[in-house]
Amino acid sequence: MIEIKxxxxxxxxxxxxxxxxxxxxxxxxxxxxxxxxxxxxxxxxSILGMVIPSKGDILFNKKSILKEFKYREQIGYxxxxxxxxxxxxxxxxxxxxxxxxxxxxxxxxxxxxAFELExxxxxxxxxxxxxxxxxxxxxxxxxxxxxxLILDEPTAGLDPLASxxxxxxxxxxxxxxxxxxxxxxxxxxxDDLITQIIYMQDGTVHFHQTIADLLESTNEQKISKAxxxxxxxxxxxxxx
Amino acid sequence: xxxxLYIFLFFSSFLHANVIEVGANKPIxxxxxxxxxxxxxxxxxVHKGVYREGNIVIDKRIVFLGKGYPVLDGQKKYExxxxxxxxxxxxxxxxxxxxxxxxEDPCAIKVYNKxxxxxxxxxxxxxxxxxxxxNGKNCLIKNNIIVAYGKEEQQIGNGIHCWKSENLQIIANxxxxxxxxxxFEFVTNSIIWRNISTxxxxxxxxxxxxxDDAYITNIFKNNGAGVAVMFTKNVKMFNNYxxxxxxxxxxxxxxxxxxxxxxxxxxxSKNTSGIHMEGTNRIRVExxxxxxxxxxxxxxxxxxxxxxxxxxxxxxxxDMGTNGSLVLNKFDTxxxxxxxxxxxxxxxxxxxxxxxxxxxxxxxxxxxSAMLLFRSFMxxxxxxxxxxxxxxxxxxxxxxxxxxxxxxx
Amino acid sequence: xxxIIKIIFLDILKNKIILAYTLILAILSWSSxxxxxxxxxxxxxxxxxxxxxxxxxxxxxxxxxxxxxxEFIELLLSQPIKRKKIWLSLFLGLSLAMVLAFFIGAGIPxxxxxxxxxxxMMLVIGCLITLVFVALAFLSSILTRDKAKGIGxxxxxxxxxxxxxxxxxxxxxxxxxxxxxxxxxIVVTAFSPIDxxxxxxxLHLDVSAMMGYTGAIFKDFFGTSLGLLLSFSLLCLWIxxxxxxxxxxxxxxxx
Numbered sequence: 001m002i003e004i005k006x007x008x009x010x011x012x013x014x015x016x017x018x019x020x021x022x023x024x025x026x027x028x029x030x031x032x033x034x035x036x037x038x039x040x041x042x043x044x045x046s047i048l049g050m051v052i053p054s055k056g057d058i059l060f061n062k063k064s065i066l067k068e069f070k071y072r073e074q075i076g077y078x079x080x081x082x083x084x085x086x087x088x089x090x091x092x093x094x095x096x097x098x099x100x101x102x103x104x105x106x107x108x109x110x111x112x113x114a115f116e117l118e119x120x121x122x123x124x125x126x127x128x129x130x131x132x133x134x135x136x137x138x139x140x141x142x143x144x145x146x147x148x149l150i151l152d153e154p155t156a157g158l159d160p161l162a163s164x165x166x167x168x169x170x171x172x173x174x175x176x177x178x179x180x181x182x183x184x185x186x187x188x189x190x191d192d193l194i195t196q197i198i199y200m201q202d203g204t205v206h207f208h209q210t211i212a213d214l215l216e217s218t219n220e221q222k223i224s225k226a227x228x229x230x231x232x233x234x235x236x237x238x239x240x
Numbered sequence: 241x242x243x244x245l246y247i248f249l250f251f252s253s254f255l256h257a258n259v260i261e262v263g264a265n266k267p268i269x270x271x272x273x274x275x276x277x278x279x280x281x282x283x284x285x286v287h288k289g290v291y292r293e294g295n296i297v298i299d300k301r302i303v304f305l306g307k308g309y310p311v312l313d314g315q316k317k318y319e320x321x322x323x324x325x326x327x328x329x330x331x332x333x334x335x336x337x338x339x340x341x342x343x344e345d346p347c348a349i350k351v352y353n354k355x356x357x358x359x360x361x362x363x364x365x366x367x368x369x370x371x372x373x374x375n376g377k378n379c380l381i382k383n384n385i386i387v388a389y390g391k392e393e394q395q396i397g398n399g400i401h402c403w404k405s406e407n408l409q410i411i412a413n414x415x416x417x418x419x420x421x422x423x424f425e426f427v428t429n430s431i432i433w434r435n436i437s438t439x440x441x442x443x444x445x446x447x448x449x450x451x452d453d454a455y456i457t458n459i460f461k462n463n464g465a466g467v468a469v470m471f472t473k474n475v476k477m478f479n480n481y482x483x484x485x486x487x488x489x490x491x492x493x494x495x496x497x498x499x500x501x502x503x504x505x506x507x508x509s510k511n512t513s514g515i516h517m518e519g520t521n522r523i524r525v526e527x528x529x530x531x532x533x534x535x536x537x538x539x540x541x542x543x544x545x546x547x548x549x550x551x552x553x554x555x556x557x558x559d560m561g562t563n564g565s566l567v568l569n570k571f572d573t574x575x576x577x578x579x580x581x582x583x584x585x586x587x588x589x590x591x592x593x594x595x596x597x598x599x600x601x602x603x604x605x606x607x608x609s610a611m612l613l614f615r616s617f618m619x620x621x622x623x624x625x626x627x628x629x630x631x632x633x634x635x636x637x638x639x640x641x642x643x644x645x646x647x648x649x
Numbered sequence: 650x651x652x653i654i655k656i657i658f659l660d661i662l663k664n665k666i667i668l669a670y671t672l673i674l675a676i677l678s679w680s681s682x683x684x685x686x687x688x689x690x691x692x693x694x695x696x697x698x699x700x701x702x703x704x705x706x707x708x709x710x711x712x713x714x715x716x717x718x719x720e721f722i723e724l725l726l727s728q729p730i731k732r733k734k735i736w737l738s739l740f741l742g743l744s745l746a747m748v749l750a751f752f753i754g755a756g757i758p759x760x761x762x763x764x765x766x767x768x769x770m771m772l773v774i775g776c777l778i779t780l781v782f783v784a785l786a787f788l789s790s791i792l793t794r795d796k797a798k799g800i801g802x803x804x805x806x807x808x809x810x811x812x813x814x815x816x817x818x819x820x821x822x823x824x825x826x827x828x829x830x831x832x833x834x835i836v837v838t839a840f841s842p843i844d845x846x847x848x849x850x851x852l853h854l855d856v857s858a859m860m861g862y863t864g865a866i867f868k869d870f871f872g873t874s875l876g877l878l879l880s881f882s883l884l885c886l887w888i889x890x891x892x893x894x895x896x897x898x899x900x901x902x903x904x
Binding site for chain 3: 512532535556557606609610
Binding site for chain 3: 011045048049050052069070071072073075077079083084085086087088096097099100101102
């Protein structure tokens with residue numbers, strides 16, 4: 001569904017993405033992990049068209065997204081830190097996005113109910129806590145039943161209860177055959193969600209494997225340990 | 241007995257003065273023949289029609305009367321009417337298309353060295369010169385409408401041209417489209433009253449070496465260069481309107497070498513310069529209104545002992561302009577709308593003097609292109625600082641008792 | 650597009666600064682017109698507003714608003730909307746609000762007190778100047794990510810056009826006063842939108858003075874219908890070019 005071909009991105013002299021090649025298909029739930037500043041968010045923003053790659057191409061349903069915008073109708077995006085106009089209320093934000101999308105699709109308001117957003121519709125965005133803002137972001141991402149969900153650190157800042165609600169929602173969507181892309185540095189809570197894992201470092205993809213392959217190749221039971229093992233092996237290779 | 245004498249006199253005049261009628265349906269069809277038949281004191285009554293008889297010379301004391309505005313056509317070749325007798329009356333004609341020549345000045349109506357001529361209620365259309373009084377005395381030019389369609393100064397003469405004459409009365413004429421509306425050269429003791437002179441190519445009124453004249457309640461509007469009064473003493477200019485005389489070198493009133501004169505109760509509105517003075521001495525400018533002019537007054541450094549009092553200066557771009565730093569003229573009790581002073585004792589007179597000459601006016605005088613920057617923020621700043629601390633403008637260019645309220649003029 | 654413009658427009662109308670701006674313009678205009686029986690003082694006040702206040706407020710407010718809208722722009726960018734549409738909507742929404750503020754604050758008193766060619770000319774020019782400086786604000790805010798820097802650029806821009814540029818012209822005028830530079834000066838004015846605006850208003854406000862001397866040269870140029878058309882086209886270019894540059898930059902901007 002999404003193909004990333006030889007993407008490079010430089011911010012000034014800093015190379016953030018260096019020859020990234022990836023391919024995502026429907027029904028996959030992919031974890032994009034790596035240390036801080038490895039280029040995860042830049043990669044996601046590239047897919048969303050918010051960051052324009054210096055070189056390379058990204059295909060969405062086999063069509064280049066460069067200079068395109070329509071494809072974003074099929075993407076729900078939850079940013080790492082959701083930033084909204086200060087003086088708009090929760091209700092206004094949701095209404096505004098509805099108006100902008102102007103879609104006649106049936107809205108998926110599961111999360112509105114689950115997070116009990118009705119109680120805070122009249123609150124201005126600047127008065128909300130980080131966690132509550134994330135709830136709004138998550139709700140907006142799922143609202144239009146998108147084919148692709150891109151979630152940047154979705155559980156960061158959420159309380160355990162909300163975190164659980166979101167996870168359930170993600171699983172539910174995955175079962176509908178949607179493509180879900182999650183970035184995270186906390187692995188444990190994602191263990192039961194993901195089907196594939198991408199590890200990025202210094203702007204390059206270290207590895208891209210299905211969970212099954214990963215566990216098998218490393219003979220580990222837990223994803224975090226498997227990754228640690230791979231990284232250790234890699235650094236050993238480099239030292240020699 | 242007396243009554244009888246009057247009746248006798250009345251009829252006797254009829255007995256002597258015949259009326260000779262000229263017209264297409266009359267026995268006499270030619271004006272020239274009528275004049276040759278006429279005796280002194282007769283009246284020639286010309287009926288409606290078009291008369292193309294070349295140059296018509298009136299050399300007898302007659303009354304020359306048009307009925308229904310008969311047209312005298314000069315066919316662009318001839319001077320139409322030449323008056324060469326005293327006390328001739330010309331009335332009610334439409335005189336058109338006089339000849340054009342650069343040396344002889346052919347006219348619609350010209351008076352040659354004669355006195356007591358009356359020219360009234362005529363319409364003059366498309367002539368080279370309109371009415372020309374050459375060396376005449378005690379003539380009356382009244383209620384004529386003089387129109388021409390000049391485009392260039394060299395190709396058209398003046399509306400009313402008077403030369404070396406005295407005791408003339410120029411009253412209630414309307415003149416447009418000539419070179420100068422009214423032209424006076426060596427004319428003395430005369431009056432110009434209630435004329436309307438508009439859209440002339442050069443001056444509405446052009447006035448030289450003509451002492452002891454008065455012009456009163458005239459309108460001079462939209463003339464190429466306004467009104468010029470030059471080399472003259474004792475002129476009285478009262479209640480005239482000077483309007484919309486626009487252009488480079490256009491003035492409401494241009495004064496050059498004028499002495500001992502009075503400019504009172506006039507209105508100068510929308511002229512590039514309201515009054516421009518050069519070499520002008522002992523003039524009193526009083527109770528005039530200067531409104532929406534580019535420069536209300538330009539007083540060159542060659543002007544001495546002029547008094548500018550009790551005038552209203554309203555909405556002018558610049559109140560004053562000058563080319564020097566010497567000020568030998570007096571400004572007093574005028575109303576300046578740009579005055580920003582205060583009046584603590586409430587006597588209607590501002591407590592601090594007003595400097596009518598702004599820094600920018602001096603700047604523009606030295607460097608006309610600076611006009612481009614007028615009203616820019618920077619110029620406003622410069623002007624304000626100059627007002628507080630005069631450094632470039634002459635510090636005796638002041639009105640010591642500026643009025644707080646405009647005069648009811 | 651209309652939906653986004655509407656959202657931005659309504660958002661700005663709720664802004665207290667824009668309300669204060671409108672109110673201050675209205676108070677200045679009405680009081681200066683009410684001061685004297687002729688409209689000359691009022692016109693002068695509004696001229697100064699157009700040449701001084703309108704550019705400053707337009708460029709500052711628009712720049713700050715754009716920086717404060719970074720989040721909003723990001724939010725919109727993740728939605729299926731063209732970048733061009735977002736930027737254009739922001740421009741139109743902001744412009745509409747600023748023009749409306751000028752129209753209510755200064756335009757209405759102008760139309761009531763001076764409903765002649767001067768008044769209408771001032772109204773049109775005031776609106777154009779608003780648009781020019783909103784466009785310049787878009788340019789200055791896209792040049793840097795740093796809000797403080799961006800506002801600095803905006804203020805410098807305003808200072809340049811409102812003051813420094815005229816200083817430069819004055820300097821040139823006196824340096825080259827021996828040469829016939831009037832025609833060259835006409836060309837130079839094209840480089841400042843405030844000067845273009847000022848001269849067009851001058852030609853109506855100080856028509857008598859502009860008819861004399863060198864003024865006539867400017868009058869012959871700017872006063873003809875061709876000159877008028879040219880001045881207006883130049884002012885429009887002053888709107889289009891900065892905005893267009895900012896649009897290209899925005900299209901390639903990483904957020």
